[in-house]
Amino acid sequence: MPPKLNKIRPIRRPNLMNKEASEFEPCWDILRSALTDIHNKDASRLSFENLYRASYKIVLKRKGQLLYERVKAFEEDWFRDHVLPVIAELVSNNLISISLLRAPGASAHERRQTGERFLRGIRSAWEDHNTSMNMVADILMYLERTYVSDTKQPSIFAATIGLFRDHILRNRLGGAAGQLDQSFVIFDLVNAVMLDLINMERDGDIIDRNLLRQITSMLEALYETDDELENAKLYLTVFEPRFLAASQDFYRHECEKLLREGNASIWLRHTQRRLREEEDRCSTSLSVLTTDRIAKVVEQELIVAKLNDFLAMDGSGMKSMIDNDRYEDLSILYQLVSRVDKSKNALKAILQSRVRDLGLEIEQTLKNTDFSTPAAGAETEDATEDKSKAQSLSAAAQQTAAAIKWVDDVLRLKDKFDNLSTRCFNQDLVLQSAVTKSFSEFINMFNRSSEYVSLFIDDSLRRGIKGKSDEDVEIVLQKAIVLLRYLADRDLFERYYQKHLGRRLLGNKSEMHIEKELVRRMRAEMGNHFTSKFEGMFKDIELSKDLSNNYRDHVRNLGDVDTKNIDLGIHVLTTNNWPPDVMGRMAVQEDGGRADCIYPPAIKRLQESFFKYYLKDRSGRVLTWVASAGSADIKCVFPKVPGKESGPLSKERRYELNVSTYGMIVLELFNDLADGESLSFTEIQAKTNIPTQDLIRTLGLLSIPPKSRVLAKEPMSKNVKTTDRFAFNAQFVSKTIKIKVAVISSTSKVEDNEERKETERKNDQTRAHVVDAAIVRIMKQRKELTHTQLTTEVIGQLAGRFKPEISMIKKRIEDLLNREYLERIGGETAAYRYLA
Amino acid sequence: MADSKYITLVSRDGFEFVVLREAALVSPTIKGMLRSQFIEARTGRCCFAEIDGVILEKVVDYFHYWYRNRDKEEVPDMEIPVELCLELLMAANYLNLEPATGLRDWT
Numbered sequence: 001m002p003p004k005l006n007k008i009r010p011i012r013r014p015n016l017m018n019k020e021a022s023e024f025e026p027c028w029d030i031l032r033s034a035l036t037d038i039h040n041k042d043a044s045r046l047s048f049e050n051l052y053r054a055s056y057k058i059v060l061k062r063k064g065q066l067l068y069e070r071v072k073a074f075e076e077d078w079f080r081d082h083v084l085p086v087i088a089e090l091v092s093n094n095l096i097s098i099s100l101l102r103a104p105g106a107s108a109h110e111r112r113q114t115g116e117r118f119l120r121g122i123r124s125a126w127e128d129h130n131t132s133m134n135m136v137a138d139i140l141m142y143l144e145r146t147y148v149s150d151t152k153q154p155s156i157f158a159a160t161i162g163l164f165r166d167h168i169l170r171n172r173l174g175g176a177a178g179q180l181d182q183s184f185v186i187f188d189l190v191n192a193v194m195l196d197l198i199n200m201e202r203d204g205d206i207i208d209r210n211l212l213r214q215i216t217s218m219l220e221a222l223y224e225t226d227d228e229l230e231n232a233k234l235y236l237t238v239f240e241p242r243f244l245a246a247s248q249d250f251y252r253h254e255c256e257k258l259l260r261e262g263n264a265s266i267w268l269r270h271t272q273r274r275l276r277e278e279e280d281r282c283s284t285s286l287s288v289l290t291t292d293r294i295a296k297v298v299e300q301e302l303i304v305a306k307l308n309d310f311l312a313m314d315g316s317g318m319k320s321m322i323d324n325d326r327y328e329d330l331s332i333l334y335q336l337v338s339r340v341d342k343s344k345n346a347l348k349a350i351l352q353s354r355v356r357d358l359g360l361e362i363e364q365t366l367k368n369t370d371f372s373t374p375a376a377g378a379e380t381e382d383a384t385e386d387k388s389k390a391q392s393l394s395a396a397a398q399q400t401a402a403a404i405k406w407v408d409d410v411l412r413l414k415d416k417f418d419n420l421s422t423r424c425f426n427q428d429l430v431l432q433s434a435v436t437k438s439f440s441e442f443i444n445m446f447n448r449s450s451e452y453v454s455l456f457i458d459d460s461l462r463r464g465i466k467g468k469s470d471e472d473v474e475i476v477l478q479k480a481i482v483l484l485r486y487l488a489d490r491d492l493f494e495r496y497y498q499k500h501l502g503r504r505l506l507g508n509k510s511e512m513h514i515e516k517e518l519v520r521r522m523r524a525e526m527g528n529h530f531t532s533k534f535e536g537m538f539k540d541i542e543l544s545k546d547l548s549n550n551y552r553d554h555v556r557n558l559g560d561v562d563t564k565n566i567d568l569g570i571h572v573l574t575t576n577n578w579p580p581d582v583m584g585r586m587a588v589q590e591d592g593g594r595a596d597c598i599y600p601p602a603i604k605r606l607q608e609s610f611f612k613y614y615l616k617d618r619s620g621r622v623l624t625w626v627a628s629a630g631s632a633d634i635k636c637v638f639p640k641v642p643g644k645e646s647g648p649l650s651k652e653r654r655y656e657l658n659v660s661t662y663g664m665i666v667l668e669l670f671n672d673l674a675d676g677e678s679l680s681f682t683e684i685q686a687k688t689n690i691p692t693q694d695l696i697r698t699l700g701l702l703s704i705p706p707k708s709r710v711l712a713k714e715p716m717s718k719n720v721k722t723t724d725r726f727a728f729n730a731q732f733v734s735k736t737i738k739i740k741v742a743v744i745s746s747t748s749k750v751e752d753n754e755e756r757k758e759t760e761r762k763n764d765q766t767r768a769h770v771v772d773a774a775i776v777r778i779m780k781q782r783k784e785l786t787h788t789q790l791t792t793e794v795i796g797q798l799a800g801r802f803k804p805e806i807s808m809i810k811k812r813i814e815d816l817l818n819r820e821y822l823e824r825i826g827g828e829t830a831a832y833r834y835l836a
Numbered sequence: 837m838a839d840s841k842y843i844t845l846v847s848r849d850g851f852e853f854v855v856l857r858e859a860a861l862v863s864p865t866i867k868g869m870l871r872s873q874f875i876e877a878r879t880g881r882c883c884f885a886e887i888d889g890v891i892l893e894k895v896v897d898y899f900h901y902w903y904r905n906r907d908k909e910e911v912p913d914m915e916i917p918v919e920l921c922l923e924l925l926m927a928a929n930y931l932n933l934e935p936a937t938g939l940r941d942w943t
Binding site for chain 1: 864865869872875876877878883930
């Protein structure tokens, strides 16, 4: 024991030993009378040095133990004679019956008065005792420091302060206890009164908080035993458990009451207030040690216990909070639930189901819009204003509008939940990802989402962007990307986007830098493979622009007389990058053995001239002319109509017509026609070789709408039939010089069911190849795999692009087995081996 | 008086020493005297009935020596006349001066 080495042992000192004062009894007499004085608060005339010296001498005389016991005995006597009677007086029958037996009839006021008087008595006894014992401990400092600590006894202070616990708190109640079944000690009474006061405060009464705080301090200063172990404070061992149990009762009742009231909004605020109150109570009336524990009780009873009941409340539950944007309620709710459940499962579930329901509602609304044409017409101007329009056109336009409405609604919903996330949920990641998942779910449950999203972008870029500020454009771009993230069938989206983008680019309908920016963001989001085609398209357009300009220069230098009137703007498109319905129509014709459409001689010459120019630097390439994708500006002259002397018909009229390439080819035919002659549909088709459907549309546009009726149709009807005849409409008048004949396929529309099936079929074909490739890739690497493993790996590999159906994977595996890329290997479970 | 910056220590043979209160508080005994409601606390005078002036003087020297050097790293030795050693040890024990607070330096 190294410390011993440093201890200075008292040395027997002759001049101390010899004096009569060194005897024990005289010294004790001094101390005993001083103890009495101290208890009587009459110590100010005593000399500390004198008393200290007395105890010092006793210790030097090796009578420390005796002194220790004498002091204890003195204090016990003092308690019995002076303190207990005072307390006993306070423990009246009344107090017992009110506090312990909860006698009926006692008013809160009366209970509080009696209780507080009792606690004050306890407090004052405690304070006296505490002060006295501190003074005694000071006087006996030498005893403490040498004798007591050497003998490992409880310190003199601990021993004497503990008397309060043994003789007061643990004192059985005297005569008054007769009416009790069980035996109670004063401590029970103290607890009961404190808890009663706390409950009164919870009910809104004003109580003496300071008093509670002081009693708490007392309980914190007293321990179960004189060893004074830190976790054996009476406050922690006796009061706190009772306090927590009583609080649990209190809050359980309160929760039931709130449940009966049936208003979640009130419940939230009430719970929030209670939590605050309890925290407050711990710091002002009780001990901060309890803060966390009482919070747990409140959380358990007021939040966890009936959380789902409150959340599900009609009219005030979480559903209604979300629907009515009750931000404050939701904020509180979030804070409360976060306290009790880090994963916030309850909130997550309701948020998710709300997102899904609202999402499905959007789809439902949309369906109604689709089917009840006249009623839903209010949504799309075309339908109401122009009922006379061909039904098919109106329906298509309406569908496009519906697509945009769908996207708008989805975005609005997304905004709503984003807003909730920032305002109420502290941008909680758990909740955000849950909401995102639900969005993704309902969006992908809707089988047209890919097309609608692409269509929305198309619509925004086509007409929305013009005249908009950078910020507005930014918003549109962001929206587009947000939606894109949700889509699972990205390959399908890619297909639609390619189609719509192709039309925009060829039609010169949007601003290149915005298109590029959007694609750049898509690339950042989905990777290179997703955008490579789009980028190829941009490149084609840019190269084509240069090419057209260079060709123009080339022609000017040649001074070619024949083509000087025709200005050629050309788009050279790489087949793979562009949507098949721009490029693919040609393929169909070739398959069908049909020749390219017949161009007028002037155009033919132009084509040849360009082709020659093009091949100068790029020998070996093949150019195919796609008439269905182009347009032409034609200047036409309508001569003065004979016999008309006034009005517009009396003069020669010059108009500029903007028509599709087909339109141009058709109109050229009428240049060679004499006045009054007409051409039949079949004649036109024979001369031009334009596919029937396209020809019907082209002729329709040139002969039906009054604004662009440059051809007269016989008979006059709303539809073009293959039996109709067409003639030059010499009577044609237009208010504007420039006339735009709506170019076919210029606006993007929602596909009808037929088209959609076609698109899906094509998409499935592509998917089949992609799945094939994935299977082969995996098998090449792994050599052997069971069916289940292979399926899982395929789904994993393709997750970024689409979600392949199991049946499709199975079919592709079968196919690969047939083509002998794979073979089956025997065993209990189906498995395959890769054949190199 | 009780809150004065200085206190007075009185020896058995009547010598009085005025000491910086904060310096004297290094002794738990004196600290106890001054914090209770005893006469010493009221008057700021602590009488030591069994310590001689010559010893108390050295004790007071030590109080100030301790006070001056309490925050320092390099502390000069304090001169102790050999003939006072025993009695000083006795006094130090009485005043509850712990080895850690400097008693070790004395021995």
